[in-house]
Amino acid sequence: MQALYAQLLVGLINGSFYALLSLGLAVIFGMLNIINFAHGALYMMGAFVAYFLLSLGGINYWWALLIAPVIVGIFGMILERTMLQWLTGLDHLYGLLLTFGIALIVQGVFQNYFGSSGLPYAIPDQLKGGMNLGFMFLPVYRGWVVIFSLVVCIATWFLIEKTRLGAYLRAATENPTLVRAFGVNVPRMITLTYGLGVGLAALAGVLSAPINQVRPLMGADLIIVVFAVVVIGGMGSIMGSIITGFALGVIEGLTKYFYPEASNTVVFVLMVLVLLVKPTGLTGRAA
Amino acid sequence: MKTTSIASLLLTTALTFAATAVASAQDKTVKIGALSDQSGLYADLGGPGSTLAAQMAVEDSGLAAKGWKIDIISGDHQNKPDIGTAIARQWFDVDKVDIIVDVPNSGVALAVNNVVKEKNGVYINSGAATSDLTNAQCSPNTVHWTYDTYMLAHTTGQALVKAGGDSWFFLTADYAFGAALERDTSAVVTANGGKVIGGVKHPLNTPDFSSFLLQAQSSKAKIIGLANAGGDTTNTIKQAAEFGIGKGGQKLAALLLFLTDVKAIGLETAQGLNFTETFYWDMNDQTRAFSKRFGEKMKNGAMPTMVQAGVYAGVRHYLKALEALGGNPHDGVKIVEKMKSMPTEDELFGKGEIQPNGRTIHNAYLFEVKKPSESKGPWDFYKLVGTVPGDQAFTPLSESKCALLKK
Numbered sequence: 203m204q205a206l207y208a209q210l211l212v213g214l215i216n217g218s219f220y221a222l223l224s225l226g227l228a229v230i231f232g233m234l235n236i237i238n239f240a241h242g243a244l245y246m247m248g249a250f251v252a253y254f255l256l257s258l259g260g261i262n263y264w265w266a267l268l269i270a271p272v273i274v275g276i277f278g279m280i281l282e283r284t285m286l287q288w289l290t291g292l293d294h295l296y297g298l299l300l301t302f303g304i305a306l307i308v309q310g311v312f313q314n315y316f317g318s319s320g321l322p323y324a325i326p327d328q329l330k331g332g333m334n335l336g337f338m339f340l341p342v343y344r345g346w347v348v349i350f351s352l353v354v355c356i357a358t359w360f361l362i363e364k365t366r367l368g369a370y371l372r373a374a375t376e377n378p379t380l381v382r383a384f385g386v387n388v389p390r391m392i393t394l395t396y397g398l399g400v401g402l403a404a405l406a407g408v409l410s411a412p413i414n415q416v417r418p419l420m421g422a423d424l425i426i427v428v429f430a431v432v433v434i435g436g437m438g439s440i441m442g443s444i445i446t447g448f449a450l451g452v453i454e455g456l457t458k459y460f461y462p463e464a465s466n467t468v469v470f471v472l473m474v475l476v477l478l479v480k481p482t483g484l485t486g487r488a489a
Numbered sequence: 490m491k492t493t494s495i496a497s498l499l500l501t502t503a504l505t506f507a508a509t510a511v512a513s514a515q516d517k518t519v520k521i522g523a524l525s526d527q528s529g530l531y532a533d534l535g536g537p538g539s540t541l542a543a544q545m546a547v548e549d550s551g552l553a554a555k556g557w558k559i560d561i562i563s564g565d566h567q568n569k570p571d572i573g574t575a576i577a578r579q580w581f582d583v584d585k586v587d588i589i590v591d592v593p594n595s596g597v598a599l600a601v602n603n604v605v606k607e608k609n610g611v612y613i614n615s616g617a618a619t620s621d622l623t624n625a626q627c628s629p630n631t632v633h634w635t636y637d638t639y640m641l642a643h644t645t646g647q648a649l650v651k652a653g654g655d656s657w658f659f660l661t662a663d664y665a666f667g668a669a670l671e672r673d674t675s676a677v678v679t680a681n682g683g684k685v686i687g688g689v690k691h692p693l694n695t696p697d698f699s700s701f702l703l704q705a706q707s708s709k710a711k712i713i714g715l716a717n718a719g720g721d722t723t724n725t726i727k728q729a730a731e732f733g734i735g736k737g738g739q740k741l742a743a744l745l746l747f748l749t750d751v752k753a754i755g756l757e758t759a760q761g762l763n764f765t766e767t768f769y770w771d772m773n774d775q776t777r778a779f780s781k782r783f784g785e786k787m788k789n790g791a792m793p794t795m796v797q798a799g800v801y802a803g804v805r806h807y808l809k810a811l812e813a814l815g816g817n818p819h820d821g822v823k824i825v826e827k828m829k830s831m832p833t834e835d836e837l838f839g840k841g842e843i844q845p846n847g848r849t850i851h852n853a854y855l856f857e858v859k860k861p862s863e864s865k866g867p868w869d870f871y872k873l874v875g876t877v878p879g880d881q882a883f884t885p886l887s888e889s890k891c892a893l894l895k896k
Contacts, residue, residue: 205707212699317789318532319720322755325731332733338703341731413731414696415723415753419529423696458691458700463663465700466692 208338209459210452215344217451218351219406223428224435224443225355226402229362232438233375233395236286236297241428242421243305244400247274248407249416250312253323263326263412270408271401278400282393305422312418320415347409354405355444358398362440371395430473436483446484516816517557521547521804522586524576524601525616527565530694530720531593533749534794535616537563539591541786542797545779546804552812559808562586566597568693573597574604581608587819588613588807591800595619595666599626606630609821613807615799618718618745619669620884623848627891630821632828634849635799636767638666639884641744642673644765644853644877649712649742650681657742658710659688660701660725662717670716670744686710691717698725702732706739714742722746723753730758747794751870756861759870767853768795768837769871775836784868792868798837803849806833841879846891850879 223245230238251273252266261269281304289297325343332341362368371391374381378388407421414420427450435446450469457468464471476484523540526532540563547559562584566573573592580586581604589605592598593616605612606628613632614622620639622631657678661667667690675685687708689701702725705713713734715725722743729741746764770780770792783797784790793801810827811817818824825847833841833849841851855875864870886894 205703208703208707209700212703215699216697313528313532315788317749317791318528318530318536319534319723319749319753322727322753322758324755324757332731339706339733339737341733343731344699413728415720415727417720420696423694455700459704462689462691462701466695 204337205459206456209455211335211338211340212344212458213452213455214448215348215451216454217448218348219410219424219447220428220431220451221355221444221447222351222402222406222409223424224431224447225358225440226399226406227428227432228435228438228440228443229358229402230396230399231432232362232440233371233399234282234286234297234392235294235375236289236301236396237294238399239298239302239425240281240305240308241301241399241403242423242425243308244274244278244421245403245407245410245424246312246418246421247277247308248404249323249411249414249420250316250407251404252408252411253321253416256323263408266408267405271404274404274407275397275401279393279397281400282396286396287389287392305425309418309422316418318417318419320417320420323411323416325412343412347413350409351406354402358402359440359444427469430469432483434469434473434476434483436485439483439485442483442485516819517552517555519557519559519588519808519811519817520584520586521559521561522577522580522584522589523561523563523591523800524566524573524580524589524597525563525591526568526593527563529568531568531616531718533753533791534719534747535591535593535796535800538783538787538791538793538797539616539800541783542793542801543590543804545783545786546801546808550805550808550812552808555812566592566594566601568594568597570597570600574600577601577604578608581605581610587611587817587821588804590614590803591616591796593617593796594664595621595669596664598622599665602626602628602631605821611807611821611824613800613803615803616796618666620673621665621669623844623846623889623891624884625890627846627889627893629847629893630825631847632803632825632843632849633847634803635795636745636765636853637848637883638670638673640767640853640882641670641765642677644855644882645742645744645763646674646677646714647681648763648855648875649740650678650683654712654740654742655681655683656710657683657685657712657714658705658708659685659714659716660698660705661688661690662693662721663690664693666718667716671714674714674716674744691721693721695721696724698728699732701725702729702734706732706734706737710739712740712742715744718745719747719750720753723750726754726762727758747796748792748868748870749794751858752791752868756859756864756870759858760860762858763855763874764858765853765855765877766795766871767851768793768798769854769856769873770868771871772854772873779836790867802833802835802838805835806831806843844883844886846884846886846889846893848883848889850883852879853877853882 251270255261329343435442458465525535564576588611595617598617615635620637622633829843838851856871
């Protein structure tokens with residue numbers, strides 16, 4: 203029984219990454235209608251920027267949490283301005299192909315320079331060590347990841363669903379012409395939104411750097427699962443992707459306990475089951 | 490009638506042999522295929538570095554100056570047996586490759602082993618670990634260089650059991666390599682009076698090991714044996730440190746650890762780990778000289794791993810055999826027989842031999858990862874703890890199940 207609690211908690215930790223990443227995807231899909239396949243590569247860039255900040259500039263983890271998402275976010279906005287904006291109104295397929303291509307190029311460049319086995323990034327001193335919870339030894343850093351991602355997820359949800367800015371955003375996706383007539387600069391808002399989604403991915407990357415190796419393929423390994431999360435949760439639904447992210451982390455953790463060989467595939471089995479019953483995903487609205 | 494037909498048969502045979510002899514004396518072209526994981530979790534320990542090692546072997550052989558034409562092509566098997574065999578088939582059928590080298594990933598290696606035998610090519614495996622390549626699935630076309638699961642189990646495994654680690658829990662990569670390493674190590678553990686109290690199989694290329702580590706932790710085993718490799722091992726070691734394994738009295742046994750893995754983990758976390766390799770760049774003047782040349786050609790100045798060193802040594806020996814034959818007969822079995830008949834000797838592994846089952850025998854070394862304060866440079870990682878002579882490190886021929894030995 204104790205082991206089960208431990209697995210639930212570990213699942214929640216992995217779920218934090220799924221939630222942060224699928225949240226960014228949901229924001230981008232909801233506002234720009236782009237299936238952002240470059241999300242994994244941007245997540246990887248977040249981890250690499252944190253590594254560079256530390257090794258080249260001596261800038262620590264806490265600053266990296268702030269600076270890396272901004273740097274990668276700006277990179278994302280440049281992508282949006284130079285390439286993605288021309289896809290407005292076209293079929294989803296074009297966005298998917300373009301972002302997939304971008305992901306391959308970014309990963310290829312990093313792999314060419316840094317190899318595949320990755321670079322070490324130490325856990326910050328303040329978060330080293332762990333607590334004995336009775337049923338498991340919880341590394342402090344992992345506890346921090348869960349709490350921090352929950353806060354970020356809720357803040358993002360609040361920003362989009364409950365604030366005036368969020369209301370503009372949602373209105374702009376429904377009817378850009380009308381919103382523009384009210385004097386809102388819609389293209390700039392879209393660019394900033396893409397930057398926000400990308401920044402969330404980079405933030406997840408920084409969070410993951412001390413746990414996983416900083417590797418060029420770290421995003422590629424994760425992105426397929428995250429897409430499954432988004433599809434299960436319902437494309438474009440903010441709350442849906444947060445909840446599904448955490449829930450799937452837990453389910454995957456339990457699979458690792460009861461039948462570890464299936465832990466890489468359980469998410470896809472679930473996806474098939476959910477889509478058979480509800481093709482729009484758990485919380486998705488019919489298109 | 491009968492005698493004439495026998496006579497004509499003999500004559501034809503004799504003529505054919507004479508023709509082959511003439512052809513082989515003249516044919517001095519060789520094509521080498523370096524088949525590796527070029528982009529995945531084993532790419533740094535083999536991959537482009539293995540292709541470079543093969544190129545350096547060709548250059549150092551000096552055969553070009555003697556009129557030989559030797560080409561190298563490389564391929565990415567992506568750790569998938571079907572892709573590996575498809576490339577191997579195309580190389581033999583279309584590109585007329587003579588020899589396949591490297592092939593990390595035991596699953597792919599065993600599959601390619603069958604193709605090479607069927608096409609009568611030569612196969613010098615350096616990257617894969619499974620001892621089955623020279624045991625149950627041995628082939629007259631295959632030479633297994635560098636290391637194998639039997640050797641890892643009988644060096645690292647045995648040393649740890651003798652040092653008091655008598656209860657084991659395995660974290661095993663769920664494919665041919667993990668299964669072979671767990672099997673061979675379990676045998677050593679039980680033979681030395683220890684016992685295996687559990688284990689968990691994880692999928693290849695797993696980013697998060699926390700669930701598995703928790704199971705290992707709650708098993709209370711003294712030793713957590715890592716029957717995985719490359720990126721999986723680095724992630725396990727890093728995350729084990731995070732979960733306080735080690736401080737809680739349990740010891741990690743990295744049964745297979747490469748130079749590039751230590752680089753990726755960082756000395757801070759990796760210090761004190763014991764493991765076995767058959768090559769380290771900083772062993773002597775010759776290995777340092779080779780590694781320096783190698784590093785200058787690598788993008789990030791990386792020193793060679795034992796897998797890459799094995800590719801170099803294997804190709805050197807292969808070319809020596811071809812030279813001794815006076816040309817390339819394009820007959821895998823014949824070339825491998827020649828390779829087995831000659832003692833091996835090179836700058837990287839020293840003196841050795843290839844046994845009839847295809848296993849190359851050379852020394853194995855027990856290493857310990859240095860503390861950060863002991864390291865003097867970017868690749869200065871290992872302390873030599875002990876040397877195991879080749880005849881004790883590898884499967885004794887009396888125990889080998891290889892069919893080639895039952896003649």
